[in-house]
Amino acid sequence: MKKFIIFTILTLPVIFSACKKDLEIDNPNNPTINNFWKTATDAQTGVNSIYSTFHRVGFCRNQFFMTIVRSDEGFSTSPNSTLINNFDVFNVTNYNLWEATTVWYDLYMGINRANQVLDNVPNISMDNTLKAQYLGEAKFLRGFFYYYLATLWGNVPVLLKTSTPTDYPGTTQQADVYAQAEKDFTDAAAALPETYDGANVGRATKGAAYGMLGKCYMQMHDYAKAQQAFDWLINGNGKNIYRLVTNYRDNFVEASENNTESVFEIQNAVNTTDNHDDDTQGNSDNLNYGTSIPPFFAPRPIGFTDGQARRWCVWEFLVEKTNSGGRDPRVDASFLYDSTDVRGPDFSMIYGQSFSSRNYSNVSGDPIAVATTHTVYFRKFLDDAIINYEYFHSGNNYRYLRYADILLLYAEALNAQGQTTQAYAYVDKVRARAGLPTLSTAKPGLSQSQFLAQLKHERVTELCGEGHRWEDLVRWGDLSTALAARDAGFANYQDKYALLPIPQYDRDVNPNLKQNPGW
Template identity: 55%
Template structure:
């Protein structure tokens, strides 16, 4: 579905401009209106495409993945932009209008606004009913996903479920209400979305499997494991088992030439605009086909290195060898550091040069997240990477199912799903090396399995939150957590500019 990113984002407004002078209340004759746009199936499909195009906005294509990774104990920011370093990894944000954080808030609500337009207008269009149901299912999935992000980052947020106008002043909804709406949207998406799309032109669009996986995530965050189980069962042992599987090669999940593979449950689509001749940060027409995540995460001299990995988890990868006596291959896929090649800095390649050639004796204790970089096909980075962001992989689903079964007291059944993930990279089955674990011990093992399988992919924050592990005790492996205050830093502050214009909003606790 790379071509979805090529549609111009359609952001229609039904609001009029308020003014004391009625002579100024004149509609722009060149501006699209509801009456002239939402008329046929093409309009409906383009409206849905505009929702997907939200992923190319800076809040998504740059900042949100960094926030989820760097605010966890996986990473941090050593950026010379001190406000960025403080907000991303030190839990210090005196400016509640700090632009990168506000961009994430704003762009999730832009996506919600676009989804609401589809959900308000497409039902009235005379068109093929099967296509209509699918498009509405996509809109409901995407709205649920946007609220999922807001629930994890801000918690108590306004629920806007109809096309909004500039005069709307929605009240704050408490987190349980937000989760309830996410469930409602995703259940509707499950009912409306196909198991697979018939046309290759629709590759990358949301499917029933994506909706079930995200719904299971939402249930798990609320510890509703009994409600998550049937959706995960559908993916692992039911109809979805014939659609998804693990790729033979772990690194295939992060390369531009193996996108949308059998392990992909949902990924954001990025592309190179063939008409662009630059790869800088200057805004141009159709600029945002790609993502700048790689530019901000790449090592110094290649990118900005505004986000980098902690090194404590290297030992997690090295804690056991494969059945052939080799190092866990996920380490070299996950991180660039002096020993990405286990022979050392003279052999580790950093974008066409050895680590030693590029850095000499410096940077010996640093590591950078590799999965969404482009070092596998070029020796530089830029602001318009075509490398898709894999949001949900089937390996994640298998580990989610194992956690759910364990929480439901079915630990013996959970082993098989962890075994599949381990055996893909050559590790011995957990059922052989640690059989008969009790429920608490299995969860501790699963925390390790999720770390080494999903490092740097943006799931760690939700995992720590769900497990009740977000606290200042993480300081021993991430110094940024010395500033973490329980009851405050689980959530971000609502942007002050929104509070200033909307008296019905309430700030999050202790901000």
């Protein structure tokens, strides 16, 4: 059951007067700037509208093509060649590509909603503790959106007030965009509660703010500050709140949402009274509260397979055996492929049918699969645990920030500061859940560079297909044509592809907006 509020899109239309006097009377039931932002309920509605940005198509679907398919862990066999060219093989020709501009516009829509809250809620007479929480949530969400803009586009406008039609903001450099996100997360951490009651589980918490703050510092290679931010979750009050769940797959199925490993989770909900055949059926407000990513990543004929996994990712899981001599259990939670069941394709079930019966061996797949043409599908966002089909408004929550991610980043921050020996313990916590021998036992005495190489492996086996690979490659400085050895698309890679091109639509109307280098 979802333990969260129903999101409401907040619109604040300005009601213009007409020429005739009998049409000059405002409808008192319509929200306007003059009659909204008066009560605590208005404040909550405003904050809820920021969260609802996550259900727009840019974030609930298209950002996964940027963070998964564009990285070396994913690729596309979509019949839509623009997806392949723009996100897979680095042949970008369309600066206004819908799949990219929707993410850009949705992020700025979320920022504008956050700015409305920050501009107006301080003037509302209401409980001060609750007011501080709402403002903290708005700061967190604005920081989250700027984190994504800094990661994907880099040099973008920073808007800190409600937008007006006369705004023509200039470009802010990537480092300063991250700095704004860091400020928002710092302010949010000071204001947000550590936990919520059942009705509000899913809202941003102090731990989420510290986690995102640490991620910002990691991308800027400020490892000491990253360690300090993560420390609240690992050695501060957060250590009594967050812990790894026993069953790794519990992080990816609806039945175990908002568990102890979830630091920040995008709340998705499906209307169970509808027929699951479009985005909005059954919802009186005509909104989609779920995510539409499953049908685009699910194998055919269940889905469209616009995004799928590289076979090399599977091989990473097979490098080591568990303490009992078995296979890393995370592999079957991460992928649907010919051996999701270790016994092989006759036993590996794909939405109620065996892999072999679906004849996927004849599907043209990963050109670097080498030993097999069998394709591999990301599993973590799919609904195969509960149904044998997919729909465009899945209720499966997106666990954006997990405690396991925090532990591995904390180890990376320690190692980067020369504290490699101390970093072992945090990697060992993640490996222990998978039943693997401790790294302290398997590979003691690693040098700083060797430990980082091991961390790169650990992050694949723990986080593959969750949307973090691109930022990892950027942080490590690993984006290059050398990745073509396992992802053919990178043969076309150039330095300019580290950032996406600024949408030309925006540059056409805003002469102050500069294009990213190389574009």
